[in-house]
Amino acid sequence: MNSDESVLSVRDLKVVFSGFKALKGIDLEVGDQEIVTIIGPNGAGKSTLLDAIVGKSPVAAGHVYYHGRDITNSSPYDIARMGIGRKFQNPNVYNELSVFENLLLALKGSHGVFASIRSKLTRAKRDKIEQVLDRIGLLDKAYAKVSSLSHGQKQWVEIGMVIAQDPTVVLLDEPTAGMTADETFETGEIIQSIARSHSVVVIEHDMEFVKQIAQRIVVLHQGEKLAEGSVQEIQSNRQVIEVYLGREQIDKAA
Ligand code: ADP
Ligand code: MG
Numbered sequence: 327m328n329s330d331e332s333v334l335s336v337r338d339l340k341v342v343f344s345g346f347k348a349l350k351g352i353d354l355e356v357g358d359q360e361i362v363t364i365i366g367p368n369g370a371g372k373s374t375l376l377d378a379i380v381g382k383s384p385v386a387a388g389h390v391y392y393h394g395r396d397i398t399n400s401s402p403y404d405i406a407r408m409g410i411g412r413k414f415q416n417p418n419v420y421n422e423l424s425v426f427e428n429l430l431l432a433l434k435g436s437h438g439v440f441a442s443i444r445s446k447l448t449r450a451k452r453d454k455i456e457q458v459l460d461r462i463g464l465l466d467k468a469y470a471k472v473s474s475l476s477h478g479q480k481q482w483v484e485i486g487m488v489i490a491q492d493p494t495v496v497l498l499d500e501p502t503a504g505m506t507a508d509e510t511f512e513t514g515e516i517i518q519s520i521a522r523s524h525s526v527v528v529i530e531h532d533m534e535f536v537k538q539i540a541q542r543i544v545v546l547h548q549g550e551k552l553a554e555g556s557v558q559e560i561q562s563n564r565q566v567i568e569v570y571l572g573r574e575q576i577d578k579a580a
Pocket of ligand 2: 373
């Protein structure tokens with residue numbers, strides 16, 4: 327992709343933790359309404375890449391551009407406000423509140439738990455929350471306490487909380503971790519729906535899920551980009567098979 331068309335552009339990005347090179351010069355382009363899936367073994371640097379994009383891990387060298395603007399090492403708060411939303415690996419939701427209340431808290435311009443819940447619920451806010459509930463498939467659970475939801479449904483609430491902030495780019499770190507097969511499939515549908523109006527970067531392990539959602543796959547290994555391409559290209563890449571997909575894939579392909 328031509329980087330002029332990119333919403334998010336990462337160039338030669340390096341992250342070093344006390345001498346340990348976690349990212350050794352990564353390039354990544356993310357276009358409008360595109361889903362980019364990042365795969366790779368544990369410790370490859372996948373989460374670190376998302377951390378560096380959102381200003382959570384210090385960038386030692388290289389750049390992150392958002393709509394052409396250099397945002398390298400801006401604060402996480404500023405980056406979120408500019409329009410890059412991030413879902414972390416573990417759900418970060420308020421269990422004692424309803425799904426609706428959680429989404430209300432996440433809406434842009436909300437100020438703290440109590441102020442948000444006590445403030446008058448405008449028509450616009452209600453409509454917005456209903457749109458998000460529809461998107462994450464939880465319209466019928468709007469008034470259920472989050473604690474009563476399944477693990478998968480909690481993950482969707484958190485995806486909803488990211489969407490409620492109206493980001494342009496959504497970064498998801500292993501959104502299907504711990505989900506059942508049905509929940510995983512449903513998550514794929516949700517992500518595809520989100521990508522109709524956002525750019526999405528997803529870190530994922532489950533290759534069935536990757537096949538369901540992936541348009542372009544980036545493979546990281548030991549802080550470097552090992553390969554990039556379509557599902558077919560990645561599944562037939564010898565190096566990727568050796569370090570990540572494993573023998574099983576070669577047998578399947580045979
Ligand atoms: P992945 O998400 O691909 O499993 P990570 O990005 O979490 O990998 O980690 C990449 C490497 O960087 C690992 O070796 C990890 O131990 C190391 N690492 C990640 N975060 C830190 C940190 N805050 N301090 C030191 N080392 C870290
Ligand atoms: Mg990780």
